[in-house]
Amino acid sequence: MRNWFKSGAPWIWLTAGSVSISLIAVLGVMAMIAWRGLSFFWPAAIHEFEVRANDGSSQVIIGEIYDSEEIPMQRLRESGVVLDGYDEETLTRVLLKVGNREFVPLDFMWVMEPQIVRDETPDTLAVVERSKDGNFYGYPLHLLENGERVASTDLRADIQQRIERAVELNEKAADLQQSDIGAINFQLNRYRLERRALELKGELTDSEIARIEAGEQQLRDDYQVLEQQLFAYREEASRDSLVVRDMRGVEVTLPMYRVLDITFPNDMGVFSKVGHFFKQIGKFVTENPREANTEGGVFPAIFGTVFMVLLMSVIVTPFGVIAAIYLHEYAGKNAITRIIRIAVINLAGVPSIVYGVFGLGFFVYMVGGTLDQIFYPEGLPSPTFGTPGVMWSAITLAILTLPVVIVSTEEGLSRIPSTLREGSLALGATKAETLWRIILPMASPAIMTGLILAVARAAGEVAPLMLVGVVKSAPMLPVDGNFPYFHLDRKFMHLGFHIYDVGFQSPNVEAARPLVYATSFLLVTVIVGLNLTAIGVRNHLREKYRSLEH
Incomplete structure (x- = not known):
């Protein structure tokens, strides 16, 4: 046993087990989010219930079965609910989505199974999707x-x-x-x-x-x-x-x-339901939100998220690469350089909301206010750039992710053999030419790795964006057909903030819950799509410059 521990095999198995458990947990969470989010688009059966109360009166309720649960009878008795002739220990109740918002006080209502005297699913029952007041159920x-x-x-x-x-x-x-x-x-x-x-x-x-x-x-x-x-x-x-x-x-x-x-x-048959399922997903991805973001699609949020991340990538990549080149290729190995490296590493641990406060105070109020006074005095006192917008959001997240790009790029530069630099210089190339033609191409996979990590973090950040540009509902996209076409001063919608708004600020929590899961799954899909694109570029660059390493 002692020799087995000394061989290091237990640590290998422990590491492999930890990675496997983490992978299973991540896949399990993703599967749960996908199931709860995508099941929202599947056409559910519409029930017509006849519910009879203790006093003998009956009521017809039409809606979808949204959820069900088992509750103890003692809990009902303590709340003052008495069911005549029911002596079981537990009771099943179902949550119905009844719609017809202008005539029914609540979109959802609980119905206890012992009170249901009739349950039918007529073929002539219809779901009418409306632009206002939600769905309508009827004949x-x-x-x-x-x-x-x-x-x-x-x-x-x-x-x-x-x-x-x-x-x-x-x-x-x-x-x-x-x-x-x-x-x-x-x-x-x-x-x-x-x-x-x-x-x-x-x-x-x-x-x-x-x-x-x-x-x-x-x-x-x-x-x-x-x-x-x-x-x-x-x-x-x-x-x-x-x-x-x-x-x-x-x-x-x-x-x-x-x-x-x-x-x-x-x-509907199976094929009709499958067609309707994909149709609803397409509408969710391509349409604008309605009813305080609790219905409709999330296209403005998708566009805002992708546009802001791409703009952030364009800003952070050159600054991060230039800083890493200076630290590794030009800066001397002294105390000041070590302090700068420590500061860069520590910046990665600063809470994101601090970056948001800094972006609001420095970029929005100071820089944006100064730009308005110099270039847009005719618009004052209404601000042009002195108000939160997509540009300040991208710059704030660029600063937030800058340490990741610097560290990743510098590690890539350190892996390049010094013989390549010396050979290039010996052949008459200048240091700038060596950097541009030899060092940067070989370090490009590491640069892309830093960009992948930056995109993964920036796309999921919400706290700083709440201060520097994101809004609940943006009437216009940052891009349109009016000159100069890219309006970086406009506010925008973001999938992360959309999840927060629908899940915690919605007046109708039950109706918004499936949208939270659907939007969460969509946000993860967007992040994975952006990362896969960057990984593909990185692998292409790695194969292209692999021969230089040998």
């Missing part, structure tokens, strides 16, 4: 066109056709409002700032005023034309309505311009 009865009932031989096909028509008109109206009308508003604001800038310089002449007013008048005329077209789209979209009977037995008229989709989950 579609007929269509209305301009308030008049429409005769229909195939109601489902006619409903789907009119939904597609309304969705297409709504998309045209949204595109018109965001692109053409948005561009006009952007240009009007540019004219306003130009007038203010000329006034501050004392160059606001009559000719300049006439030119600006003529441009503004032309934009207003164009705006009137586009506004009439916008109203026409909205009026056409509001032509149709759908009449649905809800669980109260009341016929409710749903305007078609608010309906996004209608499904009949109880009448």
Whole structure:
């Protein structure tokens, strides 16, 4: 036994076991998040329950079974709930998602199984997805066109056709409002700032005023034309309505311009459910959020996360590489260099919220405020760069991840044999040429390793971003068709902050819980995608310059 311990075999097995347990734990957590997140998009059966109370009254409830649990009867008795004729020790209750938010006080309600006297899943029950007030559950009865009932031989096909028509008109109206009308508003604001800038310089002449007013008048005329077209789209979209009977037995008229989709989950086969599953995932990835981020998609958050990480990578990589080259190739081996290395290593352990406070105070208020006073005085007192935005978020996270890139790059530089440097210098190359043509190409895999670690940390950071740029809902993306196309002063959405907002700030916690898991899985997928891209580049560089190492 003593010889076995001396051989080092126990430590090998202990290390292998620890790595295996860690890997299994990570895969288990990922599987749990994926299951709970992706199951949200699978079409669940719609139940129609008849629930009878102790006083003999009955109520019809329509909804999806969201969860179930076993509870002891003693707990119910202590809370004042008494069930006549039920003598078991435990009781099963189910949590139903009932929707119909404008008519039902709660989206979710608990129903105890002993009170259920009827449980049916009719094929004609429908789930109506709406842009406002959440899903609506009920029985579609007929269509209305301009308030008049429409005769229909195939109601489902006619409903789907009119939904597609309304969705297409709504998309045209949204595109018109965001692109053409948005561009006009952007240009009007540019004219306003130009007038203010000329006034501050004392160059606001009559000719300049006439030119600006003529441009503004032309934009207003164009705006009137586009506004009439916008109203026409909205009026056409509001032509149709759908009449649905809800669980109260009341016929409710749903305007078609608010309906996004209608499904009949109880009448779906396996292939139909699979198609609907992938369709819902696609909508989740490509659409904008709705209902205080508790419904709809997360495309602005995906775009903001990727854009901010890429901008951070562009900033941190050159600074980190230059700092590592100086420390390893130029700085002397003295006390000052050792202090700098210790400081760089210690910076990696500073809490991220400290970086956020520093970014808010230094970059936003000091640097951004100074830029506004020098370059954008016409916009004051409304700040341009003196307010949190995507640029300050990227710079703050670049400083946060800078130690990782420096340490990784310096380790890569230290692994390059000194004979290569000496051979290059002996052949007449300067030190700068040696660095550019020999050292940096060979150190590029280590640089990419540092960048991978930086991306992995930056993409998941939330605390500093809450201070320097991220918001709950951003009306515009940092990139659009208006010059200069990249608007680094704008605020943005982030998947990490979206998870925090939906999970802890949502007024409807039960409805938001699946979105938390789905967004968490999506955030991990985005990080893995960015890392795999960087790993692919690193492996390519490693193979390309492998011959130089020999």
